[in-house]
Amino acid sequence: MLPFMKTPLSLTLINGAPNQIITPADRGLAYGDGLFETIKLHNGSPCLLEFHQERLYQGLARLKFSDQAIKAVQESLNVSVSQLVSFANEHALPAAVMKWVVTRGVGLRGYNPEGADQPSVIASVAPYHPMKERNINGVSVFVCDTPLARNPFLSGLKHLNRLEQVLARAEWQSTEYAEGLMLDTEGHVVEGTMSNLFWVKGGEVFTPDLTYCGIEGTLRRFIIQTLNAQGQSVHIVSEGLNAIKDADEVFVCNSLIGIWPVTQMMGCHWDVGPTTLEIQKRLDEAEV
Amino acid sequence: MLPFMKTPLSLTLINGAPNQIITPADRGLAYGDGLFETIKLHNGSPCLLEFHQERLYQGLARLKFSDQAIKAVQESLNVSVSQLVSFANEHALPAAVMKWVVTRGVGLRGYNPEGADQPSVIASVAPYHPMKERNINGVSVFVCDTPLARNPFLSGLKHLNRLEQVLARAEWQSTEYAEGLMLDTEGHVVEGTMSNLFWVKGGEVFTPDLTYCGIEGTLRRFIIQTLNAQGQSVHIVSEGLNAIKDADEVFVCNSLIGIWPVTQMMGCHWDVGPTTLEIQKRLDEAEV
Numbered sequence: 001m002l003p004f005m006k007t008p009l010s011l012t013l014i015n016g017a018p019n020q021i022i023t024p025a026d027r028g029l030a031y032g033d034g035l036f037e038t039i040k041l042h043n044g045s046p047c048l049l050e051f052h053q054e055r056l057y058q059g060l061a062r063l064k065f066s067d068q069a070i071k072a073v074q075e076s077l078n079v080s081v082s083q084l085v086s087f088a089n090e091h092a093l094p095a096a097v098m099k100w101v102v103t104r105g106v107g108l109r110g111y112n113p114e115g116a117d118q119p120s121v122i123a124s125v126a127p128y129h130p131m132k133e134r135n136i137n138g139v140s141v142f143v144c145d146t147p148l149a150r151n152p153f154l155s156g157l158k159h160l161n162r163l164e165q166v167l168a169r170a171e172w173q174s175t176e177y178a179e180g181l182m183l184d185t186e187g188h189v190v191e192g193t194m195s196n197l198f199w200v201k202g203g204e205v206f207t208p209d210l211t212y213c214g215i216e217g218t219l220r221r222f223i224i225q226t227l228n229a230q231g232q233s234v235h236i237v238s239e240g241l242n243a244i245k246d247a248d249e250v251f252v253c254n255s256l257i258g259i260w261p262v263t264q265m266m267g268c269h270w271d272v273g274p275t276t277l278e279i280q281k282r283l284d285e286a287e288v
Numbered sequence: 289m290l291p292f293m294k295t296p297l298s299l300t301l302i303n304g305a306p307n308q309i310i311t312p313a314d315r316g317l318a319y320g321d322g323l324f325e326t327i328k329l330h331n332g333s334p335c336l337l338e339f340h341q342e343r344l345y346q347g348l349a350r351l352k353f354s355d356q357a358i359k360a361v362q363e364s365l366n367v368s369v370s371q372l373v374s375f376a377n378e379h380a381l382p383a384a385v386m387k388w389v390v391t392r393g394v395g396l397r398g399y400n401p402e403g404a405d406q407p408s409v410i411a412s413v414a415p416y417h418p419m420k421e422r423n424i425n426g427v428s429v430f431v432c433d434t435p436l437a438r439n440p441f442l443s444g445l446k447h448l449n450r451l452e453q454v455l456a457r458a459e460w461q462s463t464e465y466a467e468g469l470m471l472d473t474e475g476h477v478v479e480g481t482m483s484n485l486f487w488v489k490g491g492e493v494f495t496p497d498l499t500y501c502g503i504e505g506t507l508r509r510f511i512i513q514t515l516n517a518q519g520q521s522v523h524i525v526s527e528g529l530n531a532i533k534d535a536d537e538v539f540v541c542n543s544l545i546g547i548w549p550v551t552q553m554m555g556c557h558w559d560v561g562p563t564t565l566e567i568q569k570r571l572d573e574a575e576v
Contacts, residue, residue: 012312014312021309022309022310022311022312024300024302024389024410024412026317028317029310029314029316029317029391029448030324030389030448030450031320031448031451031453031454032319032320032449032450032451033450033451033454036318063454063455097397101312101317101318103317104454109385110482111450111453111456111457111481112457113454113457113458114458122312126397146441147439147441149438149439150437150438150473151436151452153434153435153452154451154455159451160320160451161320161449161450162318162319162320162321163320163321163351163447164442165319166321166351166399166401167352167441167442168399169398169399169400169401170402173400185438193399194398194399
């Protein structure tokens with residue numbers, strides 16, 4: 001049985017076709033040499049599609065994929081996305097998630113990417129079950145011991161080297177916690193294991209600087225742009241946990257979950273605050 | 289065509305059998321959630337086999353693979369290694385390389401490894417073409433801009449998150465350079481892109497500390513043990529490039545290439561020195 005074949009409610013395309021395979025020699029598997037995106041489908045259409053595309057193609061360029069390889073990825077994804085969206089609509093999926101994984105494909109033995117110019121493009125769609133009560137009532141967050149290493153050559157990218165997140169997420173299994181915050185090796189709060197972080201203090205909105213580590217989330221970008229457009233600046237800062245403990249409101253976000261207000265962390269308690277509610281309202285209006 | 293199937297001189301086994309596949313949902317591909325080993329076959333038998341096994345199994349425990357999963361990996365590898373060694377011998381490969389890739393297998397969506405307890409074990413063998421002239425005459429090394437991030441939770445492990453090495457190796461294509469040195473984000477020399485580093489100064493032997501980053505190479509371990517056994521200590525240090533420039537002898541090593549004396553780096557020149565030759569001789573005698 002091919003476990004990634006079409007199952008009743010999900011579909012995976014590799015380089016545009018179903019029933020294709022990934023070889024063990026693929027550099028995505030060997031080295032995590034690639035990027036991924038996770039896109040929400042809402043009412044049958046992908047949310048923030050251009051943001052996901054931009055992040056992906058800019059990221060591939062940062063990983064030194066050739067222009068020709070990036071063009072091939074674009075063409076492959078354009079075809080696959082249409083098919084996956086049609087599939088979701090044909091199966092009347094009320095909410096769905098699309099995932100893209102792009103690797104450098106197969107090359108010669110060793111780290112040198114020279115000659116590996118036929119990327120692998122894996123695009124899939126599957127049902128998604130939103131947890132609306134978390135958006136409404138908020139969540140408790142764990143604080144992880146596993147730190148994020150600082151490397152400006154990789155920061156911001158949604159790349160396939162995610163062992164730090166795996167180890168951090170393995171630190172708790174209690175359903176009490178919906179997410180875990182991660183600090184970098186110098187003690188700055190950076191993000192959640194799968195989300196970006198914002199907080200509000202004295203009416204001002206803050207989010208961690210991602211120059212040295214962290215993923216530049218598409219919803220983070222949308223929130224910053226939306227606030228800027230209404231004349232509200234977002235402060236990009238490097239702060240320790242105390243800044244969060246001292247905040248008036250805290251929330252985590254990603255393109256799939258939306259905004260989860262944080263109501264508990266390390267003995268601190270917060271209400272779901274007015275700024276958080278206002279931003280949630282803007283996202284609902286924009287249907288992202 | 290299945291590109292990873294048996295070709296005339298190579299063989300890949302997945303979970304002990306040929307013609308198996310890796311699914312796109314494998315956490316090795318999704319997150320680099322796993323480890324690998326590269327083992328030299330010399331005169332038909334694997335070199336430093338116990339060192340590779342120890343590093344792998346200890347590494348899996350650090351990645352929180354369950355005892356049961358580690359046991360399954362051991363059993364699978366024991367069977368595969370016998371088959372691969374037989375294959376190499378049947379095909380009279382004069383020199384060969386065996387590679388093991390162990391991933392956490394398929395789990396639920398997301399970083400949480402809970403429930404992913406059926407590891408994927410990919411073991412392969414292929415011909416290897418040693419470059420003896422590099423062992424004898426030495427090599428020039430490049431100094432890479434791409435830094436190694438510091439994270440003690442991952443240091444030492446030969447894990448599948450290797451984008452730093454890929455980006456570093458992409459910095460040069462000239463055949464003038466056989467290897468590139470990498471510094472950490474604080475300017476300490478750590479290792480080559482695919483090798484460990486040693487140097488000699490005033491008769492004393494030095495190698496970088498790997499507490500914060502770098503791979504604990506099996507040949508590095510063997511060299512340290514061998515020198516210790518003959519009463520020579522190896523100094524494990526955190527130093528900048530100047531310590532290398534100021535050295536009397538420099539070499540890089542890994543289990544596949546053996547020892548490559550470094551004869552040129554950034555305008556510095558070295559002869560192949562007596563300590564390097566002595567260590568090479570010990571390795572030859574031990575057939576590693």
